Amino acid sequence: MIERRITVPAMQRDTPPHDKVIPIRLESLRAPAAPRYDGAPLADRLGRSLRDLRISVTDRCNFRCVYCMPREVFDANYKFLPQASLLSFEEITRLARVFVGLGVKKIRLTGGEPLVRRDLPKLITQLAELPIDLTLTTNGSLLAKQARALAQAGLKRITVSLDSLDDATFRAMNDADYPVAEVLEGIDAAAAAGLAPVKINMVVKRGVNDRQVLEMARHWRGSGHVIRFIEYMDVGSTNGWKMDEVVPSAEIVRRIGEVFPLEPVDADYQGEVAERWRYRDGAGEIGVISSVTQAFCRDCNRLRLSTEGQVYTCLFAQSGHDLRTLLRAGASDDALRDQIAALWRAREDRYSEIRGAQTDQGESGRRKVEMSYIGG
Ligand code: SAM
Ligand code: SF4
Ligand code: SF4
Numbered sequence: 573m574i575e576r577r578i579t580v581p582a583m584q585r586d587t588p589p590h591d592k593v594i595p596i597r598l599e600s601l602r603a604p605a606a607p608r609y610d611g612a613p614l615a616d617r618l619g620r621s622l623r624d625l626r627i628s629v630t631d632r633c634n635f636r637c638v639y640c641m642p643r644e645v646f647d648a649n650y651k652f653l654p655q656a657s658l659l660s661f662e663e664i665t666r667l668a669r670v671f672v673g674l675g676v677k678k679i680r681l682t683g684g685e686p687l688v689r690r691d692l693p694k695l696i697t698q699l700a701e702l703p704i705d706l707t708l709t710t711n712g713s714l715l716a717k718q719a720r721a722l723a724q725a726g727l728k729r730i731t732v733s734l735d736s737l738d739d740a741t742f743r744a745m746n747d748a749d750y751p752v753a754e755v756l757e758g759i760d761a762a763a764a765a766g767l768a769p770v771k772i773n774m775v776v777k778r779g780v781n782d783r784q785v786l787e788m789a790r791h792w793r794g795s796g797h798v799i800r801f802i803e804y805m806d807v808g809s810t811n812g813w814k815m816d817e818v819v820p821s822a823e824i825v826r827r828i829g830e831v832f833p834l835e836p837v838d839a840d841y842q843g844e845v846a847e848r849w850r851y852r853d854g855a856g857e858i859g860v861i862s863s864v865t866q867a868f869c870r871d872c873n874r875l876r877l878s879t880e881g882q883v884y885t886c887l888f889a890q891s892g893h894d895l896r897t898l899l900r901a902g903a904s905d906d907a908l909r910d911q912i913a914a915l916w917r918a919r920e921d922r923y924s925e926i927r928g929a930q931t932d933q934g935e936s937g938r939r940k941v942e943m944s945y946i947g948g
Contacts, residue, residue, distance in 0.1 A: 681699075745777075
């Protein structure tokens with residue numbers, strides 16, 4: 573196994589120095605050739621099928637959300653990936669086609685902030701030819717300008733992250749002094765371009781924005797858009813996650829339900845991440861994503877492709893599997909397919925289910941890849 577460490581110069585600060593190294597072990601660079609894929613439906617070691625692919629198109633972002641890319645780590649000295657190591661749009665599309673051949677039905681473009689990747693609509697045009705549900709997650713800051721081009725390129729749906737409607741709280745959370753109003757404009761532009769209903773993601777951190785949960789629910793009630801409340805997760809190794817900053821989804825449903833009565837809605841499909849609730853008065857739906865308090869590993873059908881072509885079988889993985897080297901060495905589609913199929917069949921990740929035992933109220937101590945690199 574080869575270990576690659578992205579090292580960033582030490583900080584000149586009076587705060588305790590972070591270990592600014594993101595551990596990425598590249599497992600398959602010298603892996604033996606995988607057995608030939610037999611064409612049977614793919615199932616991993618826990619019987620889970622492969623359905624969702626998340627593709628990170630950049631590790632860069634114009635925000636510094638405190639729970640994702642803390643500024644003291646992702647500062648001016650931080651070394652983002654060089655252009656040459658990024659998968660090109662052609663490489664991404666080729667891999668996507670192989671994944672679709674193995675059963676992938678849904679592709680989500682993410683990052684980092686996907687809208688900072690130049691010419692993104694060109695990639696969307698290429699991916700839109702595949703028989704998949706194509707969607708994208710964005711912080712919304714560049715959406716007002718790009719919504720129409722994205723929709724024209726073939727994007728069908730979009731998710732926008734928005735952690736607060738209170739401007740001061742939002743600016744503090746994105747730590748880039750970015751105003752709420754422009755994200756709201758982006759959501760309107762997306763709806764006008766035909767990307768409605770928009771899904772809106774709010775990461776809830778106790779003591780930071782949890783007081784705005786009800787306000788957020790009230791704001792989007794009856795709008796046709798769907799707000800989803802996400803439990804703050806211990807992704808990566810830099811956000812200083814603590815269990816007592818997590819607001820359990822059950823508490824969110826209770827708080828909203830006390831004011832606007834709710835009832836559960838069946839999942840759209842097996843493995844759907846958000847648990848759905850609807851207002852009894854018909855004013856629409858909300859979702860809760862309980863990755864910490866109610867792990868959903870049992871149905872997890874997701875694979876992640878990083879910006880530089882590493883495949884990760886879990887959001888909390890410590891190592892990836894290198895497809896870019898294979899691609900650039902001239903591997904055939906069949907060889908790529910065999911590798912991916914073998915990787916999925918060997919998969920046994922279930923980090924969120926075992927987190928409780930490992931973390932004991934705090935960090936697990938294990939080094940995990942950052943979400944901005946692997947793709948949220
Ligand atoms: N930049 C885009 C955005 O913010 O929507 C896409 C990438 S971001 C990593 C994808 C999603 O992950 C966002 O909805 C974000 O709020 C969420 N996220 C990031 N860090 C998180 C954490 N520690 N816990 C829970 N959700 C997190
Ligand atoms: Fe950027 Fe999205 Fe991470 Fe915020 S959550 S820092 S917008 S990648
Ligand atoms: Fe899937 Fe890993 Fe999340 Fe479990 S912890 S739901 S296996 S990505």
